[in-house]
Every structure is written in structure tokens, then in C-alpha cells.
Amino acid sequence: MKIGDTVLQVKRNIKKITSLKMAFMLKDYVEKNHPEDEIFIKNMVRQIKCTSALQIYDDDLVRSFFCNQKTCLVCNSIRLAKFLDKYLDKIDDMNHKYHLVLSIRNPGKDDLKQSIDSMYKFFNQSSIKKNKEFVELNKKIIFIRSFETTFNVYMTTYHIHFHCLLAGENETEVKRYGEIMLDYWLKYFGDKADRKAQYLEPQEKSLLENFKYLFKLKDITPSSLPMVYHLLKVTKGKNLFWAKNIKLSKLEKELKESKIKDDTNNQIIQRFFYKNDLKNWIDPETGELFIDDQKENRYKEDIKDQKNYRELQKFFRKQSIDQKENRLMNRKESKK
Numbered sequence: 001m002k003i004g005d006t007v008l009q010v011k012r013n014i015k016k017i018t019s020l021k022m023a024f025m026l027k028d029y030v031e032k033n034h035p036e037d038e039i040f041i042k043n044m045v046r047q048i049k050c051t052s053a054l055q056i057y058d059d060d061l062v063r064s065f066f067c068n069q070k071t072c073l074v075c076n077s078i079r080l081a082k083f084l085d086k087y088l089d090k091i092d093d094m095n096h097k098y099h100l101v102l103s104i105r106n107p108g109k110d111d112l113k114q115s116i117d118s119m120y121k122f123f124n125q126s127s128i129k130k131n132k133e134f135v136e137l138n139k140k141i142i143f144i145r146s147f148e149t150t151f152n153v154y155m156t157t158y159h160i161h162f163h164c165l166l167a168g169e170n171e172t173e174v175k176r177y178g179e180i181m182l183d184y185w186l187k188y189f190g191d192k193a194d195r196k197a198q199y200l201e202p203q204e205k206s207l208l209e210n211f212k213y214l215f216k217l218k219d220i221t222p223s224s225l226p227m228v229y230h231l232l233k234v235t236k237g238k239n240l241f242w243a244k245n246i247k248l249s250k251l252e253k254e255l256k257e258s259k260i261k262d263d264t265n266n267q268i269i270q271r272f273f274y275k276n277d278l279k280n281w282i283d284p285e286t287g288e289l290f291i292d293d294q295k296e297n298r299y300k301e302d303i304k305d306q307k308n309y310r311e312l313q314k315f316f317r318k319q320s321i322d323q324k325e326n327r328l329m330n331r332k333e334s335k336k
């Protein structure tokens, strides 16, 4: 693969410019309002650096640094691609799928953490595990859960909820599994959960539609910044995705932790940089790579302790997310 192909693939797959905008916005906000939070500021600097330099090695591979931040569109699209590969592809052929949303009354800033914790606790602490019918179904129904939030900036409240995907071969069983879970959820939360705010319905649209990574990145706006920052603080370290009854192959398990250590002995031949104004790593007119001595020196300083490099070819060898999503949609259509 030529370097030009790699860059083309990178461009097709990521919207780096949006990530940069988010990172600068969040960094400015935290520097002004929470200057003591140096780790957060440092993480936003990581996000700014995410894939900003592509490095060509003497083994002909192109590698780049990835930031792994929740607010990074580049890294989120990687997560989504992995998620698709690992889970959604597997359950696409299941005959019956249901979509379940579980939520509680929207908390404000002060009770956000406690509310989120209680939602997670439901799965371990409610008496649902004593329900024999549930225990039996729990052994076979595929269950994927994703924790998500939307923001109400006028009321300063968070709409926190779980999106769940239930799948199996027997419709009655899948539906029953969802009904029992919903029942116990309402019992567990009492007044805090409104029946009308929950729903269980057959999954009709694209499987992907229900899944975001924590929140929609376009919800980050100047007015939502304080809320976004607070949410990121209280969800730190939380497992946002969770799945059960899906067997992963060995290869997929390896993919799960595919952080590539920067342990290569190969030498970097050349490094080139993303140009914000042109939104590219390559001059579209001349086809030349952007090499920048000033940036080069700064980059070496900034990046020397950071270890999260990935090979871009390996990374993009799979179909792009768009193609995959289309394929899922088309299959759905053709089944009708």
C-alpha cells in the first residue's frame, strides 16, 4: 500500500477537524474554569495531537498516535468499527431483536454521580437474579447495553439512560426477557422511574442507530460545556459498553486490546503533519506531504512519553464504518 492510499483511507474514515474543534473548546473551558485539573487539560492536548502526525517507518508501514479520548471523533469511530465487528455483525442474523431503553428521572449536576451509580447497581443488586424465569433466559438471550446521556441545557439536567439490544431465536423469549427486566427496573427505582419514559419494542431500524459512545459529539456546544465536563468527570473509568452471551473468537479477543505498543525497532524515516487550514496531511495540488521542522521539534517533545501508536494500514484494512452500516441496513431491507 502506498502512502497516498493510507492518507486517503484516513481521510475517508475520520473527521479530524471536528475533533480538534472539540478539544480546543474543552481545553479553553477547563483552563479558565478548572485550571487545577491538569490531567484533563493534558488529555485535551493528546486529543489535539491525535493522528496529527503520520509516521513512515523503514518497514514501509505508516503509524500514528491515537489519543483514546471519549470526545475524540477519530478514536470514537475506531471504537464503533470494533464494536460493529465484534458484536453487531454477530447478531445481525438472529431472527428476533428487541430494543429496550431504561432510564430514571433526569438528575441535575449534584445528584448525577449517585444516579448513574444506582443505574449500574441495578444489574447486580436488584432481586431480578432471584427470578427463575429470568435466570433461565439470561443464559441464552444476547444482551448488549450502552450507557448514554443527552443534555437539557435549559434545565441543567441530564437525560441518562441505557440503550439495550436483546436478541435471540425465539421471539417470545426475547420479548419476555425485556419485559421482566423492565418490571424489575420499575420496581427497583419506584418513583424515580417513570413507566412512560421506558420502552421495549421490536428493533426495526439499523442496529447501529441505538448506539452512541456516551453522548453525541455534536451535543458539545459552548452552552453545554460545563455539563459535558461534569459528565466526563463522573463517568471516568465506567464501563460504557457491556455485552453478554456473545462468544468472541480468539482473533476478536486480540482485537479487543489492540493497542499497538511503540516497541518497533524500525526507524522513522519521515513524519508529516496535518494542516488545519487545508484539512489534509497532503497538499491536494502537488500531492506532497506536509513536513514541518518547527512542528517536528515540538512534536518530539510532546509525544515522547506517549505510547499509543497504531499501524494505520492494519487499522483501516476493514471496511469503513459507512460501508458496514449500509450493509446492515440493506440486509434489513432485503429481509422485509
Ligand SMILES: [Zn+2]
Pocket (backbone or CB within 6 Å): 047, 050, 051, 066, 067, 068, 069, 072, 073, 074, 075, 076
Ligand atoms: Zn483520538
